[in-house]
Amino acid sequence: MMSLVLALVAGSCKLGQKYVRPDMPLPATLDAGVPTDTFSIADLGWWDIYTDTILQRLIKQTVEHNKDLRIADARIKELAARKRVAFANLFPEVSGSAYVQKEGLNYGGDSYKNDPENGLKASLSWEIDLWGNKRWADEQGRAQLMEGVENRRALVMSLVAQVAQAYYELVALDNELAIVRQTLDARKESVRLAKLRFEGGLTSETAYQQARVEYARTATRIPVIERDISLMENEISFIAGEFPSSIVRSSQAGMRLPGEIPVGIPSTLMERRPDIRAAEQGLIAANAAVGVAYTNRFPRLTLTGTLGLESDEFSDFLKSPMHFLSAGLLGPIFDMGRRQGAYRAQQAVYEQECLAYEKVVLNAFREVRDAIVSYNKAQEIYRSIEELERSSKTNMELAQLQYINGVIGYIDVLDAQRSYFDAQVGLSNAARDRRLAMVQLYKALGGGY
Numbered sequence: 001m002m003s004l005v006l007a008l009v010a011g012s013c014k015l016g017q018k019y020v021r022p023d024m025p026l027p028a029t030l031d032a033g034v035p036t037d038t039f040s041i042a043d044l045g046w047w048d049i050y051t052d053t054i055l056q057r058l059i060k061q062t063v064e065h066n067k068d069l070r071i072a073d074a075r076i077k078e079l080a081a082r083k084r085v086a087f088a089n090l091f092p093e094v095s096g097s098a099y100v101q102k103e104g105l106n107y108g109g110d111s112y113k114n115d116p117e118n119g120l121k122a123s124l125s126w127e128i129d130l131w132g133n134k135r136w137a138d139e140q141g142r143a144q145l146m147e148g149v150e151n152r153r154a155l156v157m158s159l160v161a162q163v164a165q166a167y168y169e170l171v172a173l174d175n176e177l178a179i180v181r182q183t184l185d186a187r188k189e190s191v192r193l194a195k196l197r198f199e200g201g202l203t204s205e206t207a208y209q210q211a212r213v214e215y216a217r218t219a220t221r222i223p224v225i226e227r228d229i230s231l232m233e234n235e236i237s238f239i240a241g242e243f244p245s246s247i248v249r250s251s252q253a254g255m256r257l258p259g260e261i262p263v264g265i266p267s268t269l270m271e272r273r274p275d276i277r278a279a280e281q282g283l284i285a286a287n288a289a290v291g292v293a294y295t296n297r298f299p300r301l302t303l304t305g306t307l308g309l310e311s312d313e314f315s316d317f318l319k320s321p322m323h324f325l326s327a328g329l330l331g332p333i334f335d336m337g338r339r340q341g342a343y344r345a346q347q348a349v350y351e352q353e354c355l356a357y358e359k360v361v362l363n364a365f366r367e368v369r370d371a372i373v374s375y376n377k378a379q380e381i382y383r384s385i386e387e388l389e390r391s392s393k394t395n396m397e398l399a400q401l402q403y404i405n406g407v408i409g410y411i412d413v414l415d416a417q418r419s420y421f422d423a424q425v426g427l428s429n430a431a432r433d434r435r436l437a438m439v440q441l442y443k444a445l446g447g448g449y
Contacts, residue, residue, distance in 0.1 A: 014132030016291030028264040031372045040264030042447030051254040065241030072152040079145040086141035092126035108383045121308030128301045136291030145284035150278035156449040164439045172432035177225045179424045187215040207410035239269040273447030279360040286353040293346040297339045299331025371441035378437040382430040392423040
């Protein structure tokens with residue numbers, strides 16, 4: 001009997017199609033305007049990119065307390081336990097029983113008979129994996145576990161980017177609020193001077209009223225920005241897994257902004273981005289599910305054995321060994337195409353997973369190209385607005401001097417002040433956009449997890 005078991009195990013095979021990664025011809029470079037290099041900024045840790053120590057603390061807090069991450073951790077525990085179940089199904093199951101029973105029989109009503117029985121038994125049950133059904137299930141469980149791990153890494157990558165983006169937006173709002181308040185102080189001084197000139201008969205009342213209107217218009221922006229600041233603080237607190245509270249931040253948010261952008265090569269992007277790796281693990285799991293469905297169509301061989309002691313009397317218990325051995329072969333004969341239909345359905349699921357994997361890869365390359373373009377253009381925009389801000393400031397100072405000397409009217413001064421104010425806000429936003437473009441580029445290249 002044992003030789004038969006060993007022969008069956010040794011002769012078992014694993015029917016089905018072995019997983020092969022879909023062949024996708026990759027572009028030669030990630031972007032035509034960026035030189036190809038094996039090094040990528042995504043190889044740097046997020047603490048090397050986000051040099052602001054307060055932001056680093058927020059990111060660490062998020063990684064420790066974010067609720068979505070805690071859910072992902074629990075999901076991984078679940079998948080690990082299910083993987084253990086699938087692995088355990090490859091091996092025999094041994095169970096034991098001990099019992100004492102007393103049965104009274106009285107067939108016909110006139111022959112009562114006691115039939116006691118005492119037993120101590122160990123039973124073994126083993127379904128031989130003849131066709132690889134259980135090995136396919138084990139492979140599926142392993143791939144699902146790895147998919148969960150990679151999904152968690154992708155979530156960490158996304159959360160790091162979310163915290164960094166929200167933080168830089170918050171700092172930009174602080175900067176904009178400071179600009180508005182500074183401008184409001186200047187508007188207040190303009191109102192005072194306009195009033196003096198009006199009361200002194202140097203200008204008409206129109207100039208004075210225009211100064212008041214401009215002061216009021218500027219003042220309306222403050223509560224709007226303060227509202228946006230509070231909402232952004234609430235968002236950061238939520239991402240970090242905390243109740244809404246004020247967020248400590250620095251006035252100058254530090255960030256590493258390289259002059260040149262090393263982005264790496266296409267093959268490294270495939271290996272670095274956890275969402276691509278997760279999609280491939282999902283594809284491996286789907287292929288294993290096809291193997292399970294395919295091998296479900298074949299007969300199953302189950303071996304069972306029982307060994308123990310069984311006796312009517314306790315006195316003879318240790319002298320009454322028993323054993324029972326059996327082998328059962330169960331296979332489909334007619335099921336109206338149910339197993340074949342399940343197999344075809346799983347093949348269609350695998351086809352869907354192939355297309356989903358290819359879509360994830362295409363989206364990754366699109367995100368990288370978009371991020372490279374956005375970062376390069378954000379740099380150009382920042383430099384141009386920086387020049388605009390300097391020119392607007394010079395123009396405003398000149399206009400104010402000419403107005404005091406009576407060379408130009410107050411309308412010209414207002415135009416110059418508005419231009420300078422818009423340039424200041426634009427420069428603050430350009431600095432913010434440059435940082436956000438770097439955040440998205442770092443994430444798109446697979447950095448941050």
